[in-house]
Amino acid sequence: MDYSIESVTLDKLQSDCLLVGIYENQQLSPSATHLDSLCNGLVSKLIARGDIKGKNAETLLINNLPDTAIDRVVLVGFGERGKLTRKQFRKALAAATKVVKSGKIQTVGCALLDMEVEKSDAQWLARQIVEVFNDGLYQYTFTKQCDDKISLQHLSIIVNDANKQLAEIGLQQGIAIAQGMALTKQLADLPGNICTPTYLAEQALVLAGQHDKLTCDILEESDMEALGMGAFLSVSRGSRQPAKLICLEYHGNDTHAKPIVLVGKGLTFDAGGISLKPGQGMDEMKYDMCGGASVLGILRAASLMNLKLNIIGLIPSSENLPDGNANKPGDILTSMAGKTIEVLNTDAEGRLILCDTLTYAKKYDPEVVIDMATLTGACIVALGRVPSGLFGNDDKLCDDLLGASETACDLLWRMPIWEEYQEQLKSNFADLANIGGPDGGSITAAVFLSKFAEEYRWAHIDIAGTAWRTGAAKGATGRPVALLSQYLINRAAA
Incomplete structure (x- = not known):
């Protein structure tokens, strides 16, 4: 499993799957808002009809995203805005990992660094993304054959230029601790x-x-x-x-x-x-x-x-x-x-x-x-x-x-x-x-x-x-x- 930092806007992203966050009461994160505008309000329509409410660790897989180079999207719920704790962030990440793990997905773009987590910066968020994903994708194979081999090979963490340096540090720490x-x-x-x-x-x-x-x-x-x-x-x-x-x-x-x-x-x-x-x-x-x-x-x-x-x-x-x-x-x-x-x-x-x-x-x-x-x-x-x-x-x-x-x-x-x-x-x-x-x-x-x-x-x-x-x-x-x-x-x- 490879991890990287990628500074790219969502309209130019090519990926098998994109992770974006939403809060309760139909509040979109900045990345989710950008994505919604790219796909003619599809995200807002799904939320409005009650497919996902944004509760912590709630997820919704969207299998078709027209007019983009992104094949799938996972909407990840993070609970009430302004009250997102570190534990809740990790819990939501673990839920997203399960969705990705169960699908035949090879590359994932993770646009979750814009979530507002108490006492946390881009360095901490990037590190947790790597740690939680690596933990969730772990398989014991030393003495058994695994028929359900995980397809995921690469996860890129989407950042803006302002957070790139911190995210790079968090990425390296996360990879080291995950290993x-x-x-x-x-x-x-x-x-x-x-x-x-x-x-x-x-x-x-x-x-x-x-x-x-x-x-x-x-x-x-x-x-x-x-x-x-x-x-x-x-x-x-x-x-x-x-x-x-x-x-x-x-x-x-x-x-x-x-x-x-x-x-x-x-x-x-x-x-x-x-x-x-x-x-x-x-x-x-x-x-x-x-x-x-x-x-x-x-x-x-x-x-x-x-x-x-x-x-x-x-x-x-x-x-x-x-x-x-x-x-x-x-x-x-x-x-x-x-x-x-x-x-x-x-x-x-x-x-x-x-x-x-x-x-x-x-x-x-x-x-x-x-x-x-x-x-x-x-x-x-x-x-x-x-x-x-x-x-x-x-x-x-x-x-x-x-x-x-x-x-x-x-x-x-x-x-x-x-x-x-x-x-x-x-x-x-x-x-x-x-x-x-x-x-x-x-x-x-x-x-x-x-x-x-x-x-x-x-x-x-x-x-x-x-x-x-x-x-x-x-x-x-x-x-x-x-x-x-x-x-x-x-x-x-x-």
Whole structure:
């Protein structure tokens, strides 16, 4: 799928399909008004007879447009004029994508930069058009044949000269983030028998080979044993697949600026270990590596945008399976930080591979460390599947992430990690227990991680409810690639 910016008037546009916006109460956008004049009031006639009212995400496909070089038009409703939010703009774009996807359309002209969206300019609008279209057109084809292949090959965003420079920036950002999200989704959707820790490590090496400023090093189990990563290595004992610690370095800043460290949980399959999960829905535990896949996607986006930052990506990768050598409830582990951990539930394994990785992150003298993980079902109970859970030990860092989430429409909700919750992690036999009981499970998991991140500014994003969809639309979402990419864009600009 190709994207471009095109500065052309509608009377000179040649396209299989044109997207134009309308508001409620029969109000046309400037592009729709221009189109209406070109086709002798056809748009106004269709609206007047009630074919479309302009409600948000309402669409109408017009298959014949006389006296123009445009074969089809999709009228896209954006709701009440003057009250169009960023979320509503994306929702309407998604609806338009479905119409285009279902038709045998090869080229689309998108004349939607003239929509009035709150707190948004042409740069943001162009970026969202690319992101939403690329997301909506994604197809998983690695292990299946697709009979309904998508015809669309090119989308051009129509701009006027005044907005062209901003739109060009938005286009490049959108392409980079869309490609990062696509990589994340492709890796996450793969089954666990293909996407093993070794496969994930190989894909990291491939990614590094595609970008001059990106390098990759893989730590093997022997390396981790020498470092004392007893918590991490305990998780892989039940698997025949060796664990990997994937270490990526992006050097976009020539100075000795401290790096931003991104840590992503890379459990390529999680059966729960001895504390076996219920069988129903266990197939979705291939998605327990979405945090790690997101780190790869974010670094791909950062590399394509050539961000002037130093970024480290760390992905602890393993499987968590039952075996005679697997962790047992009651086992005591020694972490790289020297803290001992009592395993009360082997299905609370993500925090075990993350805690050693958070300790390892100190070697980079980071400015900030941000981890992302499908960590707790409790986060879904607390927040559902709309926002990801945000925890952190630094208000400025958390505020920056919340601001980025609003811009990217990849939402976060901050949760507490108050010291009162530490009581739930006390153990009679170790420094920490790996679970804190049934109450506040997402919080006590974050509190556990915070004990290994005390020496730097740190944030934890629980994406258990947002990294993939269940049911008929089951598949990876690519979150939080857009969020963290926006955070990095903001940091580079600052």
